[in-house]
Amino acid sequence: MAFKTWTVGEVLTSADLNRYAVQQAFVIKAADKSIASNTVLQDDDHLFLALAANTRYLIESMIRYNGLSGPVDFKVGWSAPAGATFDWVCDGLDPNVTGPTGGVSRNRLTLADTASAATISADAFILARGVLTTAAVAGNLQFRWAQDSSNSNALVVRAGSLLQATRLTP
Template sequence: MPLPATRTVTGTYTNPANGEPANGTVILTPIPVVWTDTSGEQVLAGGDTIPLVGGEFSQPLVTTDADGVEPASGRYWRLEERLDGVPHRTRVFALPLGDGSPIDVTDLVAADPGAAGYTPVEGPAGPAGAQGPIGPAGPTGATGADGAQGPQGIQGPTGATGATGPQPPLGGQGAGDAVALRSTDVLLVHKAADESVASSITLQDDDHLTLPVVAGGVYALDAFLDVEADPAADILLGWSAPAGATLSWTETGISAGNTGNIGSIKQSRLDVATSSAIGIVATGSVVRPAGVLRVGGTAGFLRLRWAQSVSSTTPTVLKGGSWIRLMRSA
């Protein structure tokens, strides 16, 4: 039965002392000793002892990379050299098909005078050795530059203001006359702009100075009124409050008819239904009303009302920034 792919291996042995051909034999044995030719359906087993003729041998051998032969890898040939007068030597080689031409054994194995069993081909892998110690850590690499910052996003619209939360209850009466106040018990309103009245002595509600009051509430009142007027016209002040409310108040300003800010001070005790004329000079005067408001069973608004005391075509002006304040005490 034909063999799988073969290639002829040759060898020449010469005595280096006299140049004569060496005598002896070579033994060629496969590794492993049994191969299986699956393509040719035959088992390849054993090797051969070949005598040297004129110091030479020539032998066709199945190549170690022949197709259809098992094991598919790890196949080699063992060469035992039994030369007369020379210690025996064993070497291993792989035999590739290559171009199929005869190949000298010296091209397949390498001589090593220091190790008679030297072979250049790779044998089966040995067991893994123990892991060596971990080497020292390398230097830390330089920190990369920060990337460019992305553009700032567009701010979204401001949400609507939420409803005012419930207020805490009024504080209890202290041991003395003091009363604990909530933030909503101090009410303050500023006048948003100048307001003028000319040629009128009829009281009218101020455009801005109005504050809400609750039923049953008791409030301390004070105000700061910045006024300019014809000294002959002055200003007439009054108030309006919810039905059933009482107001005890005083003007705290110079008497009407004064032409300078130095003069008698008016501090009459007045009620909610009573108005009073206060003196104002052309360069301006300040009026500081104060009082106590007691609201009955009806809630509503406390409003400042004013007019000229004497009709004049020169306007009486209540300046922006003027204010009134209520502080609840009960």
């Protein structure tokens, strides 16, 4: 949708604000959360957004995490309202990477899929993004995560991680 150019004297209506001003929602993670010895995806306490029914969104996230290098790795996924579709990419360090630089995974994923990213004994980022379309049911888009391989060493999703939805349809 193109940005609106307002003219002098033009009256704003609530429809104008809904269409042109209220197009984005975001949440920033308020506190670190850690898990250990757990490979079952769990809902993140902070990274979720309410979505309207019958609407298309551009979803962007920047997830900061930390875990020991090696067998732990980071598994991520999403839940969304019934009937929603989500085509996304993870843009996280390939699980075979052992340092702070290396290849990323850019496989096309759907709502039913999970992705894995390497842990490197330092903070790293996943830049997950895609296009989500809701059906007739409104509800939350929820970021979910776990260890990819169970390990007693904690995996941490850091405060400051971000989830953003930009509405693409009026």
